[in-house]
Amino acid sequence: MTLFDRLAVELSRVVAEQFQVELPPTQIQWDAPPDPTMGDLAFGCFPLAKSCRRAPQQIAAALAPAMARVEGVDRADAAGPYLNVRLKRDLWFADTLGAWSTGLPDWRLPAEERRRVVLEFSCPNTNKPQHLGHVRNNILGDGLSRLLKAAGHDVVRVNLINDRGIHICKSMLAWRKWGEGQTPESTGQKGDHLVGDYYVLFARKLAEEEAVWRAAQGLEGKATDEEKRAFEAQSQLQGEVSAMLRDWEAGDEATLELWRTMNSWVLRGYDQTYARQGIAFDRVFYESEIWRLGKGEVEDGLARGVFQRSESGAVVCPLEDLGLEPKVLLRSDGTAIYMTQDLGNAVMRQRELGFDEMIYVVGSEQEHHFRVLFHILGRLGYGWAERLTHFSYGMVNLTTGKMKSREGRVVDADDLLEELEESCRRVMEESQKRLDLSEEEKAAIVHDLALAAVKYFVLKVTPRLDMLYDPEESIDLAGNTGPYLQYAHARMGSLVRKSGLDPAAVGSFDLLGEPEEVELLAHLSFWPREMRLAASQLNPARVAQRTYELARSFSRLFNAHSIFDRVEDPRLAAQRIALTAAAARALRCGLDLMGIPAPERI
RNA sequence: GCGCCCGUAGCUCAGUGGAUAGAGCGUCGGUCUCCGGAACCGAGUGCGUAGGUUCGAUUCCUACCGGGCGCACCA
Known part of the structure; x- marks a missing residue:
């Protein structure tokens, strides 16, 4: 039991004595007072006002003297409606640093609250390379999986590769028509980029065809929806793509062969992209293997009267209880759509992986799609439908405007990492102080820095919100950035090493108590609670924020006081080193949770 | 038109209904005989508008203004 927990028990007892009111210790929330001179912990007495029938001010005043007598408490004051508690320094340091001295404090949820969680993220289409949008998805999904795992859940990271469909055929058709047998080997190009170029080429050729057609039709200005449809209905290219998809679904061997070849190029490219980003999965599903799955569910639902057949012959699910039009689940020609596949997918996942919860990072x-999906699964009678979550995140906008993949206006994931590495290398070489690092070490550090820059840039923003990607800013290594965190971590480790002192050997913390030391201590004390909160809120941004505050707090301490050099009293040096070692561990913990490497030297 | 989300400092973003709304960048000014300056400190400007609920609202509710995203027999 931590000091905070013991104090909660004591406060609960004091409340019971003074007011004969029950306040369970678990419901006591310790906050940090706005100004550290007021105390270390604050308890707002508002929730007690009703049950005690007193004003919060009076309650705080009544509790203070009793709390002041509690062991470990140095002072307890009422400040208006707040009860502020100042802790005995040596006890608080010993309690908190003791928990950090051998490892991390265990902040996992109690066993009965741990769940088997399937987390689906990334899910790229194999018609083009990954871009900035995927990068945000990958980083959020990966960060989320680390956070949930650390909270004690059994997490299964799942990727679903969208490797079939009309969009895939577009790249294939373009390559067959104009590719002249190019391969990744012949061009030296990464496979996903090569295939992506043909996707863009298809879009261009289609636009050319459309321009010719429009001119022939005497059409001018911006195309209307009707004109678009009219063009597509007679388009040569569009027809060829549709034919190719039919061939694929019919199992035409030549088409399948081309599909297998080009997909393998893309997937090999993706392997590199994921490896570079430090992203991995426990299970990878391919849509080509499971796309037929949903039909059975729909037919079954139809037989049971959950779904209906519309006039056109399509199978639909009525949604009047959501105030929506019926949702089509099978087209009138009997083919499946996106929703159909997702239904089958969810059922299959439950059968195969047996999750308590499933989270889709999309x-x-x-949002609308998932709302409908979950609702329909509920209608089919699957109780677990209510334990499905759409972890929805906002779009990534560019300072230069909106991303449009068909126009090629995207930030490519590989290019992004490449540019980040270049800029990190530049900064490293400009700075004079570099220790003698080998080329391999340098390359590894540059890689780690670039990863830190992009991951932290993404994670510190609340997922739900749209974010603005500014290449300039993301490259910046100063201020509130990933590299700053790595720098702080490396500096802490370096201090501990150079001091030659053993942090674990320190048993007493009677000499610590400077404001900067206490501020850092407070961050360490609150760390487990903050991480638990981040996990329960599914909010990696909270991890990012707390980690930054911790690093900054240490920088302040470092700047205000010598840690060991020029410290006269060896006992004080040892105690500060123990504090530094604990802070390094916490910082490392935060970086781990974000999937950011924590090199010893940068 | 309907639904969901968002409007906080010049910019990018934090902020469980509670004390004096915080960071980074940028601007200006400082610190250090420095254990790693990718550091630290200081100055300056702010809750879209109007109501309501509450002892107390940036936070909850309503309306309005401004922006984003949806509302396919696309994915």
Whole structure:
């Protein structure tokens, strides 16, 4: 039991004595007072006002003298409606640093609250390379999986590769028509980029065809929806793509062969992209293997009267209880759509992985889709439907405007990492102080810095919100950035090493108590609670924030006081080193949770 | 038109209904005989508007203004 927990028990007892009111210790929330001179912990007495039938001010005043007598408490004051508690320094330091001295404090949820969680994220289409949107998804999904795992859940990270469909055929068709047998080997190009170029080429050729057609039709200005449809209905290219998809679904061997070849190029490219980003999965599903799955569910639902057949022959699910039009689940020609596949997918996942909860990391533009999906699964009678979550995140906008993949106006994921590395290398070489690092070490550090820059840049923003990606700012290594955190971590480790002192050997903390030391201590004390909160809120941004505050707090201490050099009293040096070692561990913990490497030297 | 989300400092973002709303960047000014300056400190400007609920509202509710995203037999 931590000091905070013991104090909660004591406060609960004091409340019971003074007011004969029950306040369970678990409900006591210790906050930090706005100004450290007021105390170390604050308890707002507002929730007690009703049950005690007193004003919060009076309650605080009544509790203060009794709390002041509690062991470990140095002072307890009423400040208006707040009860402020100042802790005995040596006890608080010993309690908190003791928990950090051998490892991390255990902040996992109690066993009965741990769940088996399937977390689906990334889910790229194999018609083009990954871009900035995928990068945000990958980083959020990966960060979330680390956070949930650390909270004690059994997490299964799942990727679903969208490797079939009309969009895939577009790249294939373009390559077959104009590719002249190019391969990743012949061009030296990464496979996903090569295939992506053909996707863009298809879009260009289609636009050319459309321009010719429009001119022939005497059409001018911006195309209307009707004109678009009219064009597509007679388009040569569009027809060829549709034919190719039919061939694929019919199992035409030549088409399948081309599909297998090009997909393998893309997937090999993705392997590199993921490896570079430090992203991994426990299970990878391919849509080509499971796309037929949903039909059975729909037919079953139809037989049971959950779904209906519309006039056109399509199978629909009525949604009047959501105030929506019926949702089509099978087209009138009997083919499946996105929703159909997702139904089958969810059922299959439950069968195969047996999750308590499943979380889909997918952009906010699909909120409606998931709302409907979960609702339909509920209608089918699956109780677990209510334990499905759409972890919705906002779009990534560029300072230069909106991303449009068909126009090629995207930030490519590989290019981004490449540019970040270049800029990190530049900064490293400009700075004079570099220790003698080998080329390999340098390359590793540059890689780690670039990863820290992009991951932290993404994670510190609340996921739900759209974010603005500013290449300039993301490259910046100073201020509230990932590299700053790595720098702070490396500096802490370096201090501990150079001091030659053993942090674990320190048993007493009677000499610590400077404001900067106490501020850092407070961050360490609150750390487990903050991480638990971040996990329960599914909010990696909270991890990012707390980690930054911790690093900054240490920088302040470092700047205000010598840690060991020029410290006269060896006992004080040892105690400060123990504090530094604990802070390094916490910082490392935060970086780990964000999937950011924590090199010893940068 | 309907639904969901968002409007906080010049910019990018934090902020469980509670004490004096915080960071980073940028601007200006400082610190250090420095254990790693990718550091630290200081100055300056702010809750879209109007109501309501509450002892107390940036936070909850309503309306309005401004922006984003959805509302496919696309994915």
